[in-house]
Amino acid sequence: MNAQFSKRIAEHKLTLSNSEQYLLAYIEEHLDEMPEISIVKLSEQANVSTATIVRTMKKLGYEGFTSFKHHLKEEEEHNPRFAIMEQVDQKIREAIIKNEQEVTRTIQMLDSGTIEDAIQKIKASKKIIIFARGFSELIAKEMMIKFQLMGKSCELHDDPNIIRSISKKISPDDIVIFISLNGETPELVEAAKNCQHNKVSSITFTANAEGLLAQLSELAFVGYKSSISYFPDYEVRSRLPLQVMSRILLDSYAIRIK
Incomplete structure (x- = not known):
């Protein structure tokens, strides 16, 4: 779990609606997937509107969902997935994830x-x-x-x-x-x-x-x-x-x- 992200959630918790809290709970549970996901895909998977995503991110101090991902990568700069995921195509991403899974699950x-x-x-x-x-x-x-x-x-x-x-x-x-x-x-x-x-x-x-x-x-x-x-x-x-x-x-x- 990203400590800075969790801190931001705690600081703004009282200003968040139920749907916004639900969205953030979903993001926290799938944080490693965020570098690869688009706002549209997140909207489908979390079953919230893209407007809710943008509004939630702005409440946390980000300019939007893309801004949130950029901040997340900076905060997790030692995580190789965040460092290179957006620089490679889908097949190479799969190769990176394959190796990560073999290490982690082993x-x-x-x-x-x-x-x-x-x-x-x-x-x-x-x-x-x-x-x-x-x-x-x-x-x-x-x-x-x-x-x-x-x-x-x-x-x-x-x-x-x-x-x-x-x-x-x-x-x-x-x-x-x-x-x-x-x-x-x-x-x-x-x-x-x-x-x-x-x-x-x-x-x-x-x-x-x-x-x-x-x-x-x-x-x-x-x-x-x-x-x-x-x-x-x-x-x-x-x-x-x-x-x-x-x-x-x-x-x-x-x-x-x-």
Whole structure:
């Protein structure tokens, strides 16, 4: 919620009619949509006249609805949606919102208990083994380096045959981290079954709660993956939710060990 906007409403509340108060309540509930919306569209969605919108804005000290949006952008200059939304076309807006949703909804889906349990398991392990394939390898490499910088023994494997082989020999004192967007990569699933059979703890980062990896692992970090893909002919979907979750775990781990 925008603090300045709420303050203006409070200051002028006694001068507002019921329809004006209703309009402002609607705007507050949909504040993030205001950069994209026209006065006509707001009139339709809030079921008030455009005259009511203009009159309400003037009571709050704005020259009109457009003036209100300009002030809102200035007050929320650190919000990237307000900074660039009016500068791009509809398709690019959709791409921006897609990425915003993947980050926001992934964070909302995180469970503090899962984070804490993962930290404790990693701390107690002698070594971390990370298994990843495809674009997920980039996230895995970052995790490996950061764990190593924090003094933790950590190794990464991305070759299918090596993953299958090593997963049979991992000590129960170690812990395995799987990174897979769809949670169904065959060699990773096989490795997870080997870990489960040998009582090796495992953590999965995925965007598929129903995937085999999530089901086979002790702990699962599940993020939100948008259904929209701008590369439909290729399996190159964004790993943004996996990156968000892995960084949150790394930051949390760093905090705990200090």
